[in-house]
Amino acid sequence: MDKNGIDNILQQLQAASALASGTKKQLGNDEVASVDFSEKLKSAIDQVNKSQVSADRLSEQFVSDQSNVDLHEVMISLQKANVSFQSMVQVRNKLVTAYQEIMNMQV
Secondary structure: OOHHHHHHHHHHHHHHHHHHHOOOOOOOOOOOOOOOHHHHHHHHHHHHHHHHHHHHHHHHHHHHOOOOOOHHHHHHHHHHHHHHHHHHHHHHHHHHHHHHHHHOOOO
């Protein structure tokens, strides 16, 4: 995930936290930017996929010795891809847990 995407998500979480705690007044409907959850999720998944593809490409180049790729570059890109994938898995787990809790609620 790139830094801008992470900063954007953090700002949204901070705004939601401030709204929930009552420290920030809710804006009118015309002032609130619409956020499509499915688009944000797809964007995050695409970023994780790009980091994994990039790491795979670097490792293949290192193994085949096609270009001047250093081992530390390969290891850093592989770790970045691993961390982004693990964070995506944790988000998925939280979403599944939230879905199960909602489905178990009595109406």
